[in-house]
Amino acid sequence: MKKRKINKNTKKYQNKQARIQYRKDLKEWSRLVKERDHNQCAICNKKEFLNSHHLLPKEQKDSKYKLDINNGITLCSLHHKYSYDLSAHKNPSKFYQWLITNKPNIWNWICNH
Numbered sequence: 001m002k003k004r005k006i007n008k009n010t011k012k013y014q015n016k017q018a019r020i021q022y023r024k025d026l027k028e029w030s031r032l033v034k035e036r037d038h039n040q041c042a043i044c045n046k047k048e049f050l051n052s053h054h055l056l057p058k059e060q061k062d063s064k065y066k067l068d069i070n071n072g073i074t075l076c077s078l079h080h081k082y083s084y085d086l087s088a089h090k091n092p093s094k095f096y097q098w099l100i101t102n103k104p105n106i107w108n109w110i111c112n113h
Helices: 011-036 077-082 092-102 104-111
Strands: 050-054 072-076
Touching: 011 050, 011 072, 050 077, 072 077, 092 104
Parallel strands: none
Antiparallel strands: 050 072
């Protein structure tokens, strides 16, 4: 059986390659954010189950900040998604209030972008 030749000039192939590259870039961004934050949660200093959280949404189509490490903060899974008290996703207003009080340099970066 002959192996099928892949046409690398098709839009479908190029889109797939772009998605693969974006996932690699996002993984590297996440690693750099965690490294910058000393591999610990910015809120509780836990070193397990860490996530890199985008401060400005990465979903914006033309966001030039989605891979900027200044647009990230390291959070444990509790403070990233699961805590109703202080979580970037479950209680963003409380999270941003915490950010203003405890990380004013990050808050200033957000305000200027």
